[in-house]
Each structure stands twice: as C-alpha cells, then as structure tokens.
Amino acid sequence: MKIAVLVKQVPDSDEIRMDPEKGTMIREGTGNIVNPLDLNALEAGFVLRGKYGGEVYVISMGPPQADIALREALALGADHACLVSDKFFAGADSWATSLVLAKTIEKLGPFDLILAGEKATDGETGQVGPEVAAMLDIPFSTYVSSIELCDGGIEVRRTIEEGYQTQYMALPCLITVLNDINEPGMPTLSLKKKARRAEIKIFNSEELGVSKEEAGLAGSPTRVVKIYHPKISRQTSFYSGREIDEGLEHVVEILRDLAVL
Numbered sequence: 001m002k003i004a005v006l007v008k009q010v011p012d013s014d015e016i017r018m019d020p021e022k023g024t025m026i027r028e029g030t031g032n033i034v035n036p037l038d039l040n041a042l043e044a045g046f047v048l049r050g051k052y053g054g055e056v057y058v059i060s061m062g063p064p065q066a067d068i069a070l071r072e073a074l075a076l077g078a079d080h081a082c083l084v085s086d087k088f089f090a091g092a093d094s095w096a097t098s099l100v101l102a103k104t105i106e107k108l109g110p111f112d113l114i115l116a117g118e119k120a121t122d123g124e125t126g127q128v129g130p131e132v133a134a135m136l137d138i139p140f141s142t143y144v145s146s147i148e149l150c151d152g153g154i155e156v157r158r159t160i161e162e163g164y165q166t167q168y169m170a171l172p173c174l175i176t177v178l179n180d181i182n183e184p185g186m187p188t189l190s191l192k193k194k195a196r197r198a199e200i201k202i203f204n205s206e207e208l209g210v211s212k213e214e215a216g217l218a219g220s221p222t223r224v225v226k227i228y229h230p231k232i233s234r235q236t237s238f239y240s241g242r243e244i245d246e247g248l249e250h251v252v253e254i255l256r257d258l259a260v261l
Contacts, residue, residue, distance in 0.1 A: 001054030001149075003045045004105055005078070006116040006132070007038040009062050009069040034069045037117025039076075039184040041177050044147060045115050046077050046185070052149060055079040057108060061089060061100050067200050074195035075187035082108060082201040088212045089205070093220035094123070098131035100215060103208040105136060108201075113154065114174040118143060129176035140174040141167050145181050 012033040045056040058073040060066050061084040070081040084104050092100070105111060114133070119126035126142070133140035146157035150168075158165040159178055187195075205215055213219060239247025255261045 001048060001052045001113065002057070002109070002111045003048060003054060004057045004059055004108070004111045004114045005038070005042050005045045005073070006101060006114065006128070007042065007058055007060045007069060007073055008035045008117075008120050008122075009033070009060065009066045010035045010120055010122040032065070032068065034072055035117055035120045035122075037119065037121075037177065037179055039117075040179050040181055041115040041117050041175075042073055042076060042078065043182045043184045044175075044177055045113075047182065048113070048147065048149070054112070057082065057111070059084065059101065059104055059108070061085070061092075061097055061104075063090075070200055071195045071198065072187070074198050075192045076185060077187075077191060080201070081198065082203065084203050084208070086204040086215065088215045088218075091217035091220065092215060093222045094125050094127040094131060095221055096215055096219040098128050098135060099219065100205075100208065100210055101128070102132050102135035103210055104203060105132070107203065107208060110172065112171050114138075114172070116174070116176045118176045118178055126176070129174055133174035136172075136174070138172050138174060139169040140176070141169060142176045144175050144177045147175065147177075147181070 009032045042056070042058065048054075049056055056078045057080045058070055058078040059082045060070055062069075064083075064085055066085065067081075067083050070078075070083055074081050082104060084100055089096075089100060105114060114136075116129040116132075118129075120128075130140055130142065141156050141158060143159045144156045145159050145164075148155045153168055153170045154173060154175075155166060155168050156175060158167055159180075205212065237247070237250070239250075252261065
C-alpha cells in the first residue's frame with residue numbers, strides 16, 4: 001500500500017503577525033512545528049502500513065527550512081520525504097497550495113491513499129485536503145476518526161453533528177483526520193540518526209510544471225483585503241479571600257438581570 005501524508009510546518013506561537021499590505025502571515029522570527037493534526041494523519045499512515053504493508057511518503061510545501069518538519073516525520077517513521085519549495089509559492093492561498101500539492105502527488109504517485117490533518121492551526125480553513133482530492137479527481141472524506149480497509153476499498157467513520165457516519169470509498173481516495181483517531185508516536189534514537197542523513201526530494205515550480213501565474217499570490221483567487229485586531233473592551237472585577245461571597249452574589253445578580261436565572 002502506497003500512502004502519501006500531507007504535512008505543514010506552522011508557527012509554534014499564538015503571537016502571529018500579519019503583513020497588512022500583502023495580507024499574508026509573517027513567519028520570520030517565530031518557532032515552527034509540524035501541524036499537530038498532520039501528526040495524527042502520519043500516525044494513521046503508520047498504522048495502515050503496519051497492518052497491510054507498503055510505504056509512507058510525507059509531502060510538504062514551504063520554504064527551505066520546512067525540511068526540519070520533514071525530518072521530524074522521517075524520525076517518526078516515514079519512508080520517504082519530499083519538499084516542494086519555490087519563491088513563487090510564497091503567499092499561496094488554499095487553492096494555489098492544493099494545486100502544487102496535487103501536482104506533486106501526481107509526480108510521485110500513483111498512491112493508494114492520501115492522508116492529511118483536518119486543518120492547519122495557522123489557517124483553520126480545512127480546505128486543502130478536499131481541494132487536492134478534487135484536483136486529482138478522487139473521492140475524499142473529512143472529519144475522520146477511524147479507518148479500515150475492506151472489499152478493495154476503505155471504510156471510515158466520520159464525526160458529524162448528529163453523531164457518527166460510516167462512509168465507504170474505493171481506492172485511491174483522500175482522507176482528512178481528527179485528533180481522536182489516534183495518539184501520535186515518539187521518534188526513536190535510531191530513526192532520528194537516520195532522519196538526519198536521509199535524502200529529501202525537492203521539487204520547484206519548473207519541475208512540477210506549475211507556472212508563476214498559477215502559484216503563490218499570483219495564482220491565489222482569494223485575498224485578505226483587511227486586517228484588524230479585536231479590542232477587548234469588557235470590564236472585569238476580581239474577588240478573593242473574604243470577598244468571594246460578595247463576588248458570587250454579584251454574579252448571580254448579573255445573571256438575573258440577563259434573565260439567565
């Protein structure tokens with residue numbers, strides 16, 4: 001079974017800065033980690049490889065320093081890693097990002113299964129996985145918390161508002177996972193040493209056949225047209241020690257005024 005896992009390097013900070021002119025995130029000067037939900041997708045790939053055999057490829061689009069995230073994935077147990085990096089990819093929205101990832105999957109494939117985290121912490125759109133599937137013309141499923149192979153296809157359990165939904169899809173397909181699907185593992189010392197020396201394939205726009213007009217800001221149909229920071233205007237009162245009872249009475253009074261009690 002040949003599995004591709006899409007991962008993203010994201011800022012390891014809540015103090016995110018934005019470029020007000022370009023409407024893009026300023027990533028310089030922040031620590032970076034692998035997007036947490038992508039680690040769940042990676043672990044799901046390892047579980048399937050353990051059951052049915054095969055290889056796990058990890059793919060990421062980003063600047064050259066994103067190879068750190070890929071080496072972390074290799075240290076966790078991935079078989080191969082590929083970085084898609086080009087200055088023309090900078091500032092890409094989810095559509096332009098998905099196009100580049102789809103081209104990469106076609107170049108490295110064919111794959112039986114493509115896995116990704118439900119969303120990235122620096123964007124929260126959850127659009128890249130489904131968009132990649134649409135560009136590859138394959139079925140996909142989102143909000144997945146369980147995966148099993150059966151009858152030449154795959155059966156997943158989706159978490160929805162009403163509870164759970166079971167979905168069957170033929171292979172190849174794409175799945176985005178939730179964090180309750182598994183608990184990501186830890187790297188071993190031997191795999192860490194191997195990951196340091198591992199070769200990471202690097203593709204640019206020319207090698208993927210992606211034009212400058214299709215990539216990055218130029219190829220992004222969506223734009224951030226305005227950035228603002230919400231102002232916290234609420235007033236707070238603090239009660240401690242002997243004032244606790246007075247504070248509780250105040251809270252009850254406020255709730256009664258709001259017709260909550």
